Amino acid sequence: MGDDAGALVFDSATKLDSSCRGRVCVAASHGGIYVGHLAAKAGVAAVIVSDAGIGREGAGVAGLALLDELGIPAGAASHLSARIGDGQDLLACGVLSRVNGAAMRLGLAPGLGMAEAQRLLRGAPAPGPLSRPPMAEARFPIAIPGARVPVIGVDSNSLVQPGDAGAVVVTGSHGGLLGGRGSAVSAAVRAAVYNDAGIGKDEAGVSRLPALEAAGIAGLTVSAESARIGDARSTFGDGIVSRANAPARRFGVSEGMTAAEAVARIARD
Known part of the structure; x- marks a missing residue:
């Protein structure tokens, strides 16, 4: 900050x-x-x-x-x-x-x-109290027939927990490193899926993928045009893979594949 x-x-x-x-x-x-x-x-x-x-x-x-x-x-x-x-x-x-x-x-x-x-x-007035009820981001299991590891959906990368180590996490977050540095995910997961946020300037929207690769973690993004950013269910259900790092490719993931198929390949391997 x-x-x-x-x-x-x-x-x-x-x-x-x-x-x-x-x-x-x-x-x-x-x-x-x-x-x-x-x-x-x-x-x-x-x-x-x-x-x-x-x-x-x-x-x-x-x-x-x-x-x-x-x-x-x-x-x-x-x-x-x-x-x-x-x-x-x-x-x-x-x-x-x-x-x-x-x-x-x-x-x-x-x-x-x-x-x-x-x-x-600077001319904006101070706001009144929030008039909407609290809104919670979602965290939920994703069922994959034949999966050998858990698959967890999280609307935000911030909801990844230490206990998710070894799991596949499907997020609604963008695939950019915060501040362009640091770790991409807070647990030693098997794989992590993000939204590419249009990829954007300096390919910032996919900058988590090299960091995940350096940690030996499969990483992939889905196209922002294919899935609603901030919505892990849409990432999994609607997403089309736009980028995949080398560990993800070793599981058989490639661009153009549905996120559901990519996740299933990684979870079943």
């Missing part, structure tokens, strides 16, 4: 907390429904996220409408302008691709750079 000219900057919206109340925040997560909920729960005055390639059913920016219902200005920067998962790059390089109605009323519009967006957002 960082603080620049009044904006709090985060690599992930999962780090939004009480320090964000009444503040303008930049969070380099996708702009999905749950991320919108996290921003509202933290009491942000306004937030800018990544559009994550926008993707299937507009899932990459769906949180902007939720925030608009609450009167909270929100915008999404193009995944081609700034690296997803890297708050400082979004702050330095982001160019807005989508804004909600509350942001429009403050003068924000697609094509605006971050310096001007931040200046305009």
Whole structure:
């Protein structure tokens, strides 16, 4: 996290907390429904996220409408302008691709750079209390006939647990390393599946794959156009593989394969 000219900057919206109340925040997560909920729960005055390639059913920016219902200005920067998962790059390089109605009323519009967006957002009023019930991300088992290891669905990579070691985890998260560094997953899983978030600037949307490979973990992404980002059920049920690292290829995974088939191959091997 960082603080620049009044904006709090985060690599992930999962780090939004009480320090964000009444503040303008930049969070380099996708702009999905749950991320919108996290921003509202933290009491942000306004937030800018990544559009994550926008993707299937507009899932990459769906949180902007939720925030608009609450009167909270929100915008999404193009995944081609700034690296997803890297708050400082979004702050330095982001160019807005989508804004909600509350942001429009403050003068924000697609094509605006971050310096001007931040200046305009300083006029955002402090939000009232969150009027929606708490929203929980999902964690659930996925049944694979003949599987030799557990297969777990998690809407967010942050829900991976130490006890998932050896399992296949199917996430709704983007495939970008946070801040462009660190570990890709918090447990020694057999394989991990992510959304490619449109791949984007410097291929940030698939940057977890080399890190997983270095740890000997099979990693693959599904196309943002094929599956709703933030939704592990869609990753598994709708996803089409867009990238696979070398350990995944050794299980027979290849681009163009359905995520369901790829996961089954890894879980049964």
